[in-house]
Amino acid sequence: MRVVVIGAGVVGAAVAAGLTRRGAQVTVLEARTPGAGTSSTSVAWVNANNKTPRAYFDLNQAAVWAHHQLAGDHFFPTGNLECAATDEHRELLEARVTRLIGMGYPVERVTARRALALEPDLVPPPPGTEYVFFPGEAYVHPLRLLGRLLGEARDGGATLECGAEVSAIEASASGAKVTVADGRTFAGDAVVTCAGRWTQHVAALAGLTVPMLDPAVSGTVTNGFLVTTSPVPARLSRVLTTAGLNLRPDGEGGCCCSPCPWTGWPIPPRRCPRRSWPRSWRCCPACCGPPRGPRPSGPWWGSGRCPATGSPWRGSPIPGGGCTRWPRTAGSRWRRC
Structure with missing residues (x-):
């Protein structure tokens, strides 16, 4: 054929x-x-962590194990450590963990000591923070x-x-x-x-109609913000997720980060959220934030198109538009940090 x-x-x-x-x-x-x-x-981030409904979870779970079977130097099966420091996050995490355990998804509730053993350079979050480790998850380059x-x-x-x-x-x-x-x-x-x-x-x-969501209006399903950083003087070996920032190693000594408060903004935004980035960066649970942390580099708005069901992610960066000019306008701010 x-x-x-x-x-x-x-x-x-x-x-x-x-x-x-x-x-x-x-x-x-x-x-x-x-x-x-x-x-x-x-x-x-290779996961089926928060995928609903069940049919979509099953599809993503099958994809996770397909990644494990493929393996190679692109694949890092080091899991995902999630830190929940607020009441709202703890409540949502507990409900998600209960649901995932019922579906046979690998989940481990861990202590702060175990979390530090997994990521020795974690900055200890506030007392009462809950940690959950998802050992089957991974990331790829x-x-x-x-x-x-x-x-x-x-x-x-x-x-x-x-x-x-x-x-x-x-x-x-x-x-x-x-x-x-x-x-x-x-x-x-x-x-x-x-x-x-x-x-x-x-x-x-081809004369066909495929209903799609519009990234100019559709929010978190279609739109995301991604930042890579300069090299980080800290050990980071897996996906880390928090209420404010998700990140992983970028393979070149820096971090690949997704500031949660920016995800879902219409594409392109009217203006760059220059003041939001340092606040979002302080949500990072690793030893890489201000005042001695890395400078952001290579930020991109991910402009996605998804079928109207809202499940798959598809898209592209918008070079030269939106926040891709942001490092030049915010550079002096980071130099002061």
């Missing part, structure tokens, strides 16, 4: 690799470069994973065409023809779209 896959992010690469394993002849069409969308701006999957697909005979923005899709009894912007055409027996936030547009080229 000949299959044309549209989009060379992690999802498109995984589809291409899976199809080549099954003997398909695969062509991957990428409008820009592999991983130029959400794949390069994802926290890449997305572009390493992307390289592995695309490499496997190419080893299986797949071809990758970059700079191939799809402009037309024509279906017939014998298959489909996909035309790209420079006039080239690619024939296949089937077409799979893995175009993320461009899914609605790509589907329309």
